[in-house]
Amino acid sequence: MTDSYVVSIDxxxxxxxxxxxxxxxxxxxxxxREHQQHFPRPGWVEHDALEIWRNVGKVVPRALAQAGxxxxxIAAIGIANQRESTVVWDRRTGVPVAPAIIWQDTRTDALVExxxxxxxxxxxxxxxxxxxxxxxxGPKLRWLLDHSPGLYxxxxxxxxxxxxxxxxxxxNLTGGPDGGLHLTDVTNASRTMLMDLRTxxxxxxxxxxxxxxxxxxxxxxxxxxxYGTATAVLPGVRIAAAxxxxxxxxxxxxxxxxxxxxCTYGTGSFLLLNTGAEPVHSRHxxxxxxxxxxGGEPAVYALEGSIAITGSxxxxxxxxxxxxxxAPEIETLARTVEDNGGCYIVPAFSGLxxxxxxxxxxxxxxxxxxxxxxxxxxxxxxxxxxxxTREVVDAMNADSGLDLTALRVDGGxxxxxxxxxxxxxxxxxxxxxxxxxxxxxxxxxxxxxxxVGYWPDLEGLRSNWHLAARWVPEMDDAVRAEExxxxxxxxxxxxxxxxxxxxxxxE
Amino acid sequence: xxxxxxxxxxxxxxxxxxxxxxxxxSSSGRLGIGEIARSLDLPKxxxxxxxxxxxxxxxxxxxxTSGKYQLGAALLHLGTSYLDVNELRSRSxxxxxxxxxxxxxxxxxxxxxxxxxxxxxHVFRPxxxxxxxxVGSLLPPHATALGKVLLAYxxxxxxxxxxxxxxxxxxxxxxxxxxxxxxxxxxxxxxWGAEIEEMTLxxxxxxxxxxxxxxxxxxxxxxxxxxDRVCDGHGHPRPTLVAYVRDAARAVSRDLxxxxx
Ligand SMILES: Nc1ncnc2c1ncn2[C@@H]1O[C@H](COP(=O)(O)OP(=O)(O)OP(=O)(O)O)[C@@H](O)[C@H]1O
Ligand SMILES: [Mg+2]
Numbered sequence: 001m002t003d004s005y006v007v008s009i010d011x012x013x014x015x016x017x018x019x020x021x022x023x024x025x026x027x028x029x030x031x032x033r034e035h036q037q038h039f040p041r042p043g044w045v046e047h048d049a050l051e052i053w054r055n056v057g058k059v060v061p062r063a064l065a066q067a068g069x070x071x072x073x074i075a076a077i078g079i080a081n082q083r084e085s086t087v088v089w090d091r092r093t094g095v096p097v098a099p100a101i102i103w104q105d106t107r108t109d110a111l112v113e114x115x116x117x118x119x120x121x122x123x124x125x126x127x128x129x130x131x132x133x134x135x136x137x138g139p140k141l142r143w144l145l146d147h148s149p150g151l152y153x154x155x156x157x158x159x160x161x162x163x164x165x166x167x168x169x170x171x172n173l174t175g176g177p178d179g180g181l182h183l184t185d186v187t188n189a190s191r192t193m194l195m196d197l198r199t200x201x202x203x204x205x206x207x208x209x210x211x212x213x214x215x216x217x218x219x220x221x222x223x224x225x226x227y228g229t230a231t232a233v234l235p236g237v238r239i240a241a242a243x244x245x246x247x248x249x250x251x252x253x254x255x256x257x258x259x260x261x262x263c264t265y266g267t268g269s270f271l272l273l274n275t276g277a278e279p280v281h282s283r284h285x286x287x288x289x290x291x292x293x294x295g296g297e298p299a300v301y302a303l304e305g306s307i308a309i310t311g312s313x314x315x316x317x318x319x320x321x322x323x324x325x326x327a328p329e330i331e332t333l334a335r336t337v338e339d340n341g342g343c344y345i346v347p348a349f350s351g352l353x354x355x356x357x358x359x360x361x362x363x364x365x366x367x368x369x370x371x372x373x374x375x376x377x378x379x380x381x382x383x384x385x386x387x388x389t390r391e392v393v394d395a396m397n398a399d400s401g402l403d404l405t406a407l408r409v410d411g412g413x414x415x416x417x418x419x420x421x422x423x424x425x426x427x428x429x430x431x432x433x434x435x436x437x438x439x440x441x442x443x444x445x446x447x448x449x450x451x452v453g454y455w456p457d458l459e460g461l462r463s464n465w466h467l468a469a470r471w472v473p474e475m476d477d478a479v480r481a482e483e484x485x486x487x488x489x490x491x492x493x494x495x496x497x498x499x500x501x502x503x504x505x506x507e
Numbered sequence: 508x509x510x511x512x513x514x515x516x517x518x519x520x521x522x523x524x525x526x527x528x529x530x531x532x533s534s535s536g537r538l539g540i541g542e543i544a545r546s547l548d549l550p551k552x553x554x555x556x557x558x559x560x561x562x563x564x565x566x567x568x569x570x571x572t573s574g575k576y577q578l579g580a581a582l583l584h585l586g587t588s589y590l591d592v593n594e595l596r597s598r599s600x601x602x603x604x605x606x607x608x609x610x611x612x613x614x615x616x617x618x619x620x621x622x623x624x625x626x627x628x629h630v631f632r633p634x635x636x637x638x639x640x641x642v643g644s645l646l647p648p649h650a651t652a653l654g655k656v657l658l659a660y661x662x663x664x665x666x667x668x669x670x671x672x673x674x675x676x677x678x679x680x681x682x683x684x685x686x687x688x689x690x691x692x693x694x695x696x697x698x699w700g701a702e703i704e705e706m707t708l709x710x711x712x713x714x715x716x717x718x719x720x721x722x723x724x725x726x727x728x729x730x731x732x733x734x735d736r737v738c739d740g741h742g743h744p745r746p747t748l749v750a751y752v753r754d755a756a757r758a759v760s761r762d763l764x765x766x767x768x
Contacts, residue, residue: 026605325580328593415597417642435604435633466633468604469640 004075005067006449007234008441009056011081011165012245013102013267014315016055018063019441023454025464027438028069031062038099043106043350046099049087052165053172060233071234076226077173078241078448080248080440081165084191086140088151088216089168091161094176097148100165101140104268104308104350108139109359109498111146115139120209127203128193129279129288131357134350135306137164138193138210145211158215164188166242167218173230173239181228184218186299187247190290195220197279197288200299222293223247224447241447243292245440246270250302251292252443253408253434254462261396261404263389264439265413267312268353271305271392273400284395285355294450303399305354305392309347309363310385311413316349317381323374331418333378341376342367344490345384352494355395362497366490385413386422387487393427406430410439417471425475426484433469523549524557528566528578537575563764564720590725590763592618596628596642599717599759603630603728606755610748612732613638614755616717617646617653618725619664622671624654627726649673649687650680652702652712653727658687659694660716660724676706699753701744704734711737713744715756720764728756 005028010017017032033055038046064070084103089096101107115121116132130136141162145152154160161182163171171180189195189202194212196203202217221227223243230237243251246264250272253262258276263269272291279288279301291302314327324330344366346352351359365380389407397403406429413419414433424431436442449455526547531538538546544554558576561567565581599616607614607630616628623645631638648654649668658665669684681687694700699715714729729752731737739745 024608026608027601028605030601326591326594326597328597329591331593332591412597415600416593417596417640435608435630437600437604466608466631467635467638468607468630468633470631470638471640 003069004073004454005069006076006078006445006454007060007063007074007237008078008080008444008448009060009169010245010248010438010441010444011052011056011079011169012440013082013085013104016052016059017438017441018056018059019438019445020063020067020069021442021445025436025442025446025461027436029063029067030438031059031066033059041107043109045102045105047085047102049089049096049100049165049168052100053169056169056172057233071237074234074237075454076238076240076448076452077230077234078243078248078444078446079166079169079239080243080245080444081169081188083164083188083244083246084135084137084140085165086137086144086162087165087168088141088144088155088160088162091159092177094172094180097151097160098144101144103135104312105140106134106350106359108134108143109351111143112139112359115210118209120205124193124206124209126281127196127206128190129197129281130191130193131287132193133353133357134359135308135353136191136193138206138212141192141212142210152211152213155216156213160216161218162212162216163218164191164244166244170227170239170242173232173234174228175231178231182218183221183227185221185223185242186290186293187223187244188242189220191244197290197301200290200293222295222297223251224292224294224451226451238452239448240451241444243444243447246272246304247290247292247302248441248443248447249410249439250274250443251446252436252439252441253410254458254465255291255408256300256458256462259400259402260408262408262410262439265310265385265409265411265419266440267310267315269307269310269385269389269411269413271307271389271396272302273304273396275301275303275400277301280399282395282399284398285357286392286395286399287354292447294447303396305395307385307388307392308350308353310388311411312349313345313347313381313384314413316347317378323377327412328415330378330381331416333375334382334418337373337375337379339376340367340379340383341372342369343372343376343380344487345377345380346490346494347384348494348497352491354392356491358495360496360498360500361494364490364493366493367486382416382419383422383487385419386426387484389423390426390484404429406432409433410437412437420469420471421474424471424473426480428473428475428477428480430473431471432467435466435468437468520557523547523553524561527554527557527561528582531567531576531578537570537573537577539573539575543576590719592625592627595717595726598762599628599726599728602755602758602762603628606728606730606751607631607633610730610751612730612737612748614728614730615641615653616726616728617651617657618727619648619657619661620645622648622664622667624648624651624657632732647674647676647706649682650676650702650706652700652714652729652731655690655702656694656700656714656716656727656729657724659691659700665691677704677708679703680705699749699756701749703738703742703744709734711744713737713749713752715753717756717763718760725763728752728759
């Protein structure tokens with residue numbers, strides 16, 4: 001028997017990567033390509049969905065060539081994607097009607113405020129498990145319908161289609177205008193505000209609330225089943241999984257049991273806790289979301305603490321302030337000093353997500369004195385990720401009534417040793433990294449491999465998880481308490497920055 | 508300015524590259540390809556090829572908006588280490604993990620720092636037993652596989668180790684200039700190196716060089732573990748493990764832009 005492999009496509013916020021995995025879940029090859037970030041106005045973030053689709057066409061063949069494998073050796077493709085980012089395209093031409101509105105985009109803040117006061121808002125919230133925020137797809141889609149003349153009518157006639165990135169890619173992979181499949185999975189659908197968490201279907205009242213025609217929506221499927229066969233990029237290969245990237249990471253970390261949790265450190269950072277077959281509603285600012293659903297089995301739910309800005313703060317430090325030339329150099333710069341020198345950065349660039357959900361907040365740097373060097377700023381950048389993690393862990397502990405005993409981590413920032421040590425220090429629990437840092441891709445591969453029988457069951461996958469690194473807390477309790485208080489005071493200073501009239505002007 | 512004619516025995520494109528760097532250094536603003544080509548009396552295509560290569564190695568930078576060129580930051584830091592160690596870790600993490608998973612042994616990546624091996628990255632042995640992260644610790648270069656590989660490609664460091672008094676950790680530690688020199692030559696011939704009970708009885712390691720742009724050795728990646736697992740019945744490093752280590756080193760090198768490795 002010749003070796004066979006599973007391919008994952010991770011369509012992320014900053015880049016698209018393709019990874020080939022072998023039967024033991026080891027990475028065989030990887031190819032990656034960044035796409036352009038467009039910031040046409042303050043608070044707006046856009047991608048060109050066609051550029052992203054072209055990048056898929058580049059990275060997949062490169063990864064296969066690097067691994068020395070051919071399409072007939074690929075058992076299945078799994079897709080993980082940046083979530084919530086919203087694409088609307090013409091079903092006949094395959095051309096997007098507008099740039100994709102990215103999850104960090106806050107152009108809908110005034111719209112969201114209006115919607116939050118509208119009748120039925122509380123029902124929508126209960127039904128979907130999410131607060132009304134600019135973050136989710138529903139408001140973004142409504143904004144597009146409001147701001148593109150004639151789009152609503154075309155949507156009603158089914159001439160234009162809505163999707164998050166996995167829908168866009170699956171539609172293109174399976175033929176695009178020539179019979180492309182228009183579908184999404186439960187995890188991505190759970191981020192739109194349009195899905196009922198219990199029935200896992202689009203809810204007519206939620207659609208009416210946002211004013212969204214059902215004809216433009218994709219069909220909701222499980223996260224792990226054969227959706228169809230690719231006709232482009234990898235012709236003949238089965239597409240067998242789709243999950244939002246954070247849910248994919250939960251799956252890749254083999255958090256299959258209620259109580260299992262992980263945090264993925266990428267552009268933003270996302271802590272997800274498996275809560276089993278029941279959706280749990282948070283009282284501390286966390287989201288209720290679908291973790292995954294395997295074929296016809298019941299869905300598994302999760303509580304989520306979403307942090308909008310972590311790795312992207314490092315990118316901002318690199319690209320906008322020009323203080324470093326690569327992201328990892330932030331660690332080198334931070335190590336030039338002993339501590340933060342009294343300086344704190346709260347990166348509320350898109351408002352604050354969990355557990356605060358303050359869309360009017362904006363970022364601050366506090367504690368500046370003439371003593372502060374760029375080294376202190378670099379520390380403050382990394383510490384912001386640590387403290388934001390602490391905030392969502394506290395919320396998670398409060399909601400679940402259990403104390404987290406160790407944090408499973410993954411993502412690009414876990415290569416930062418100083419940061420991982422700091423996370424362990426501020427959480428006062430060990431931080432552990434598994435053998436595969438690309439857990440998002442691994443999760444998509446696992447879900448696809450399960451669907452086609454490449455891997456037999458969850459138990460087999462769990463035995464692939466091995467500890468690669470472990471950071472243990474070293475910080476003095478008094479220091480931790482003092483620093484935590486400073487952080488909280490810094491956070492308070494971000495609140496209420498955007499004035500209501502400025503928000504109205506955005507509408 | 509007259510066109511640059513190489514003296515006999517010179518490599519023409521290097522002479523031209525040097526002239527371009529001098530030109531950029533002496534001009535007050537940035538220069539476009541046309542200006543560079545005209546100043547040096549070179550065909551535009553030739554100037555462009557050389558500038559592109561200089562840009563790839565970081566000696567020249569292109570302004571995004573104007574498309575013009577200036578000296579690159581890498582030139583200013585020629586004397587300091589050219590690959591940031593934290594960057595080396597970030598860029599190699601995807602390959603160190605599968606090496607540990609495939610080999611079943613702990614993996615480390617090291618670079619030379621003041622005559623010692625600095626552990627830049629450490630992946631635990633994948634058996635989920637309690638292990639301690641030793642990133643940031645220093646290892647003796649003459650008694651570790653990582654260290655010997657690094658010394659093999661750094662004459663200066665190798666000489667100073669041999670001039671010092673290398674500590675004999677075990678009976679098998681290489682402490683004389685003669686045995687070390689021979690070992691380093693062998694590593695260069697083979698493209699990898701091993702250490703068998705040279706630091707700790709019962710322990711062995713295998714390592715291979717990580718090369719950056721242009722082939723410069725910027726670090727080493729290796730595994731270590733009990734001698735009976737790392738070596739075969741004849742006391743030689745197991746060929747499969749050697750192949751895993753070399754594959755991982757090549758994969759990292761490729762990502763770092765070392766074309767031929
Ligand atoms: N060594 C490092 N120290 C600090 N930050 C880092 C380091 N390496 C990478 N990053 C940051 O991590 C992010 C990249 O991580 P990763 O590749 O996991 O994210 P991503 O998957 O690209 O994100 P997304 O999926 O949202 O596109 C970048 O924002 C980068 O700034
Ligand atoms: Mg990602």
